[in-house]
Amino acid sequence: MGWWWLRLVVVAAAAVLTTIPQQANSQPQINLLNRGCSQYNASNINDFFNNLNATFSDLRSQLSGGGGRRFATAQQSRSSDPVYAMAQCRNYMSERDCLTCYDAAVSLIRNCSAANGARVIYDGCFLRYESNTFYDQTTLPGNVQICGNRTAAQPSAFNAEAQTFLRDLQLATPRINGYFAATTRQISGGGGNSTIYGVAQCAETISRTGCEDCLTVAFGNIQGCLPNADGRAIDAACFLRYSDVPFFADNQTIDITPFLGGGGIVKVWNSSSRNAIIGGVVGGAGLVLILLALYLWYHFSRKPKAARRGSILGATELQGPNIYSYKDLKSATKNFSEENKLGEGGFGDVYKATLENGDVVAVKKLDISYSRAKADFESEVRLISNVHHRNLVRLLGCCSKGSELLLVYEYMANGSLDRFVYGEKRGVLSWKQRFDIIYGTARGLAYLHEQYHVCIIHRDIKPGNILLNDDFQVKIADFGLARLLPENQSHVSTKFAGTLGYTAPEYAIHGHLSEKVDTYSFGVVILEIISGRRSNDMNVESDTEYLLEEAWKLYESGMHQKIADETLDSNDYKPEDVKKMVEIALVCTQSPASSRPTMSEILVLLSSDHTIVPKAPNRGNSFNPGSKFFVDTTTTSASTGSSNATASFTQFTGR
Ligand SMILES: *[C@@H]1O[C@H](CO)[C@@H](O)[C@H](O)[C@H]1NC(C)=O
Ligand SMILES: *[C@@H]1O[C@H](CO)[C@@H](O)[C@H](O)[C@H]1NC(C)=O
Ligand SMILES: *[C@@H]1O[C@H](CO)[C@@H](O)[C@H](O)[C@H]1NC(C)=O
Ligand SMILES: *[C@@H]1O[C@H](CO)[C@@H](O)[C@H](O)[C@H]1NC(C)=O
Ligand SMILES: *[C@@H]1O[C@H](CO)[C@@H](O)[C@H](O)[C@H]1NC(C)=O
Ligand SMILES: *[C@@H]1O[C@H](CO)[C@@H](O)[C@H](O)[C@H]1NC(C)=O
Numbered sequence: 028m029g030w031w032w033l034r035l036v037v038v039a040a041a042a043v044l045t046t047i048p049q050q051a052n053s054q055p056q057i058n059l060l061n062r063g064c065s066q067y068n069a070s071n072i073n074d075f076f077n078n079l080n081a082t083f084s085d086l087r088s089q090l091s092g093g094g095g096r097r098f099a100t101a102q103q104s105r106s107s108d109p110v111y112a113m114a115q116c117r118n119y120m121s122e123r124d125c126l127t128c129y130d131a132a133v134s135l136i137r138n139c140s141a142a143n144g145a146r147v148i149y150d151g152c153f154l155r156y157e158s159n160t161f162y163d164q165t166t167l168p169g170n171v172q173i174c175g176n177r178t179a180a181q182p183s184a185f186n187a188e189a190q191t192f193l194r195d196l197q198l199a200t201p202r203i204n205g206y207f208a209a210t211t212r213q214i215s216g217g218g219g220n221s222t223i224y225g226v227a228q229c230a231e232t233i234s235r236t237g238c239e240d241c242l243t244v245a246f247g248n249i250q251g252c253l254p255n256a257d258g259r260a261i262d263a264a265c266f267l268r269y270s271d272v273p274f275f276a277d278n279q280t281i282d283i284t285p286f287l288g289g290g291g292i293v294k295v296w297n298s299s300s301r302n303a304i305i306g307g308v309v310g311g312a313g314l315v316l317i318l319l320a321l322y323l324w325y326h327f328s329r330k331p332k333a334a335r336r337g338s339i340l341g342a343t344e345l346q347g348p349n350i351y352s353y354k355d356l357k358s359a360t361k362n363f364s365e366e367n368k369l370g371e372g373g374f375g376d377v378y379k380a381t382l383e384n385g386d387v388v389a390v391k392k393l394d395i396s397y398s399r400a401k402a403d404f405e406s407e408v409r410l411i412s413n414v415h416h417r418n419l420v421r422l423l424g425c426c427s428k429g430s431e432l433l434l435v436y437e438y439m440a441n442g443s444l445d446r447f448v449y450g451e452k453r454g455v456l457s458w459k460q461r462f463d464i465i466y467g468t469a470r471g472l473a474y475l476h477e478q479y480h481v482c483i484i485h486r487d488i489k490p491g492n493i494l495l496n497d498d499f500q501v502k503i504a505d506f507g508l509a510r511l512l513p514e515n516q517s518h519v520s521t522k523f524a525g526t527l528g529y530t531a532p533e534y535a536i537h538g539h540l541s542e543k544v545d546t547y548s549f550g551v552v553i554l555e556i557i558s559g560r561r562s563n564d565m566n567v568e569s570d571t572e573y574l575l576e577e578a579w580k581l582y583e584s585g586m587h588q589k590i591a592d593e594t595l596d597s598n599d600y601k602p603e604d605v606k607k608m609v610e611i612a613l614v615c616t617q618s619p620a621s622s623r624p625t626m627s628e629i630l631v632l633l634s635s636d637h638t639i640v641p642k643a644p645n646r647g648n649s650f651n652p653g654s655k656f657f658v659d660t661t662t663t664s665a666s667t668g669s670s671n672a673t674a675s676f677t678q679f680t681g682r
Contacts, residue, residue, distance in 0.1 A: 055127035056120070056151030056274070060173055061261055063146060064139030069108040069158070072141050077108040078103035082156065083133050086114045090125055098231045100162055106145065112156035115540025117266070119206040119275035120151055128152035145579040150268070161263070162232035165241045166480070168413045170262035174252035177270055180221055182254035186634040189215045189253055190589075190627075193222055193269060199286035200227040201238035206265075208286075209279045224273050230264040237461070240480060241265035247478025250470060254634070263654060266589070276627055291479050348412035349424030351435055356380060356390055356426055363392065370443065370491075379438065388423060388437070393432040408434075412505035414479055418471030420502040439502060441495035446553050448490050449492060449564075458604065460499055461556050466633050468493055473551060474625035475506055476542040483507050483538060484660030488548035489529045490555060523629030528562030533620055540645045543620035546629070554578050557608050559592030562577070575616060582609050 044064040069075035085101035103109060116125035132147040132154035139145040146155035155161070179185035192212045200208045206229035214221045228243075229238035245260035245267040252258025257270035268274070277343070359380035360367045369377045375393045382388060412422040426433040444464065446452045457462070468488075473485040485492075485506045492494045494502045531547035533539040551562045554574050582588050587609040588602040611632055617623055624632065 032514060042277070051477075054151070054274075055118070055119075055124045055131065056149060057131045058150040059135075059147070060150065061148040061171075062135060062260060064142040065144035065157075067143050067158075068141045069143045071107050074106040075108035075110070075141060075143070076195070078108060079112075079156065082110045082112045086112055086154075090114060090129055091115065091122065091323055093122065095122070095156060098513055100232060101159070109158055110156050111158070111160045111162070113162060113230065113232070114152065114154045115228070115230060116149075116152040117209075117228060118205065119209050119226070119279040125152060126215070128401070129154065147657070148266075148680050150259070150274070150540045151560060154475070162230070163234075164263045165233050165237040165239070165265075166244045167263040170244055170260070170413070172251045172413065172417075173212050173255035173259045173261065173629060174246035174255050175270070177256045179254050179256040182299075183634050183636060184214055185221070185223070185271070186254035187631055188212065189223055189269060190631055192225060193246055193249060193267070195283060195287055196227045196267070197242040199283035200229065200242060203281075203283075203288040206231060206238050208283050209275050210283050211280055214673045216570075221271055222273075223269055223271055224275070225269040226266070226275065226366065228266045231520070233264050237264060239418075244480065247416070247474045250478075252521070259487065267420050348408050348422065351424050351426040351549075353426050353428040353431075353433070356385065356433055356435070359383070359388075360390055378433075381432065387438045389436045391436065395664060400523070407507070410481070412473070414483070414507065416471060418467045418501050418503060419474065419506060420504045421516070436504070437502075437505075439494035440497040441499060443491050443504075444493040444495060444501075445490035445667045447495070449559055450563055453559055456499075458595055458600035462604075462608075464493070464495070464499070464501050465553055465556055466630070468503060468549065468552065469626055469633060471501065471506075471628050472545055473502040473630055475503075476545065476626050482542060485548075486534075486540070487529075488545050488552060490552060493552070522607075528575075531616075531620065532618060539620070539636075541620055542625070543623045546615050546623045546626065547620070547624075549629070550612040550623075551575060553608055553612040553615070554590070556593060557605060558590045558611075559594060578609055578613060598653070 039292055081103050082101045086099045089096055089099035089101070096122065097100050097118045098114070100111070100113045102111040104111070114129055118327040120128065121450065128149055128151040132149060132152055136145045136147045136154055136156070144155075144157040146154070166588075179189075184320045196208060196210065200206055201438055207227070209226045211222050211224050215225055227242060229241060233241070241262050241264045241646075245265050246264055248262075249258050249267050249269065257268075257272070259266070259268040263357055355365065359382050360378040363376075363378055367378045367380070369379050369389060371377070375391055376388045378392065380388050380390045397440060408422070408425050412424065415421065423435045425435060445455050461528060472488070475485060485503065487505060488503075492504050494504050496502060529548040529551050531544045534544045534547075551574070554560075558574060558578075564574070578587075578590055581589050588605045590609060591597075591605045592601070611629065614632075615629065639654065
């Protein structure tokens, strides 16, 4: 136990040496990222403003005085209108810049007048207050990415490097005392050189695990900005930002590599993973005074929290889905008329609805009568409605009446991808658009599998479930719906014929479900997008072969470019582009499931110039929906690829 204290002091002292006040580089960075006011007003206005003023001046005095502090909390909890507040500057800011930023935040937040909660987030600092304590909150609905509008100079090199750079930042920062890191990385390749600058920061009142959780969500969000040259992700307790131009001084940079593997500091934090330890550090002129304030927050894990009032990043957004009235939806869809019908999904029909306020939405009428407990059901709907990602269709709310259940989604003007791949709009999409659609789909899936706080397996990835907005941006629909079904009821088996060509063999035959089931379907979808063919249509010209079978054959005979859709302009793409897509598709459809890459690995593959060589164990009977389909595929292991090829794939994706 004694050593534990000593180590913490040493770590804190080291932190002081690297964060002694920096004066120059005067940049308060008052670029507004987000603000909001609670929709509830304080009850006793006079009490409230007394508390608010006292809290704000407390925060200011903590941030000033040469102590190098960039984080503070303060509260006035007596009286009917308590105020809890938190302020934070990025640690690279000088004290003067920090205070300038803080003052700007205070004056802006006062525009919320008597609202009992509010927040302002700038590039340089952050201020929030609420009527109850929120210091242990980590990630909240409304967490978003804010992307710059410039594309990086060498998009694919930048994209690939930025992915790993941000991932490293995400991993290292929770292990660093003070939860802050500013670092840079050189980008080579693509014939040029440039640097990427990044910063990650967590609130000091959360646990290391909380910081990890928050940055995991932030990482997922910020990926949506790549390959743009700069982006930020904001959340209740953390901040992540990258750019190809510097936004902090060189001497603020730290080397994060020691925090990527493990080490002494990590042990200090590990010894009390349920507690948050806060080191407050004050330096004086000439000598360093260390004041350590330790606070321990005991998390009563899994205990339901008191209802949260609003969320930090969208004060009007309450937890849980909006509840729509059945009557309104009925009239908005003209009594669910045929003319308003947009399509038939795996779970029910979808209608276009024009709400009274003029908003156009899509309403899905579920054709399952749910047998789960209502509370259980609502928690699943809440889970799905809290998933926010630019490549996932947003669930706006729901409505239940008797055994009927309606889900309300954002409306997608261009409908589903199947129309563009082999339907009436075939030939409209350019190669670049097809690539973007594949990339966006991968990004949405990576978020569902790896970055949301629970892993959501879609189970029904196919062009009909991939929607396009008016900008042809991809949004995946129907994710999470499988979770609404009773455990033993698989929608894939009820609608099996429709999705046959996309279903991974281990799932279709043995019911083995993992996120690699989606990877498999994604691989099939890639082939459909580049070929303009249905996976389960036979090609009349070439020996009545299914698309996947044909792709393997063409790949093995080096004629992969033959798979490209003939409606594509051949000046639009290079044969290598087709080869790479075919390779990625084949890697995704390998068996066993463990040999398929994860979606984040696929993102790296898609954005790199490297090619990969798939190996094909038992491909002969793994996908053909004909007579061979029901053969057990888990035992054969004949490989037509070389082991070298697998090694290079493994090496490249860092696994
Ligand atoms: C960092 O560099 C700036 C000039 O860019 C300088 O004014 C400042 O004193 C330096 N800070 C430290 C801690 O060396
Ligand atoms: C809160 O107070 C503001 C001004 O003081 C007022 O405009 C607003 O309507 C109030 N909101 C509620 C929900 O009472
Ligand atoms: C709180 O501070 C604001 C701005 O400085 C001031 O206008 C207001 O009168 C103060 N209110 C109270 C109750 O002290
Ligand atoms: C804040 O409020 C003042 C006066 O109510 C108004 O003039 C100003 O535009 C507001 N600022 C913002 C950013 O809304
Ligand atoms: C990009 O963003 C900047 C700053 O936000 C803005 O001034 C500029 O007009 C934008 N450019 C485009 C092409 O949207
Ligand atoms: C690489 O970076 C250096 C230093 O920043 C610069 O002088 C040089 O011109 C760069 N080279 C290329 C090819 O961009």
